[in-house]
Amino acid sequence: MSLIIDPKKAIQSLTAFIKDILTAAGFTRAVLGVSGGIDSALSCYLAAQALGPENVLALRLPYKTSSPESLSHAQVVIEATGVRSKTLPITEAVDAVLAAFPHAGPVRRGNVMARVRMTFVYDQAAAFQGLVVGTGNKTEILLGYTTIHGDAACDLNPLADLYKAQVIQLAEFIGIPEAIITKPPSADLWPGQTDEDELGFTYEEVDNLLYTLIEEGATVPECLQAGFEEDFVNTVLARVKRYRFKSIPTPRAAAGQQSLAALENLPAFT
Secondary structure, eight states: OOOOOOHHHHHHHHHHHHHHHHHHHTOOOEEEEOOSSHHHHHHHHHHHHHHOGGGEEEEEOOOTTOOHHHHHHHHHHHHHHTOEEEEOOOHHHHHHHHTTOTTOOHHHHHHHHHHHHHHHHHHHHHHHTOEEBOOOOHHHHHHTOSOTTTTTOOSBOTTTTOOHHHHHHHHHHHTOOHHHHHSOOOOOSSTTOOHHHHHTSOHHHHHHHHIIIIISOOOHHHHHHTTOOHHHHHHHHHHHHHTHHHHSOOOOOOOSSOOGGGGGGSGGGO
């Protein structure tokens, strides 16, 4: 079992992916939200390297309860990469939505924040004439630890096949500051919130299990034989299955006609 990847080759592949997707769509610019966390930092570094910093717009989108450290770390990323940037507070827009649902719990409130942020990102993408770069890693996607039409929304995602441990490897290689790499992962949706507290296990633990299950194709008995606790294996599998609808493309009904997914197979679209 090895989550270790060749960072130089991975970065070359991911920057080429970004450039190729934008070129194929007729774009030269990209937009993304930068939260001050490691994932959005890596996406920003990759986009700047792929397209040139002048062609990347990074958005800081604070809510009134956002951590000042998150804002400062996002600014560090902006300055280190040299990308263009804007700071657009989302408090007024979020509070306008939440005013209609005063009894909404923290998860619903967090989802509203995530979706309002993405509304801002897509609006700015239209103004900047760019595509939206995603920031979600493979571990989060598999666990359903994303908000549909929020942080999960994007036009392309260079991190989608990277487990959290691999994001850390690339971040270290590409030169993202240590303070960003080592701080506890958090969506910063409410004070004191951390990913691992919510999930109930560490990214290191779940990365090792997911890699064994997916990349090595291990069965549950084989995972148990390898030393994973049965309750942990069952909990993670149940979560992946429960949120599978988040990790696959939106299902589209077939009525017996030509699938949109196969459009490029037709003579006129090749």
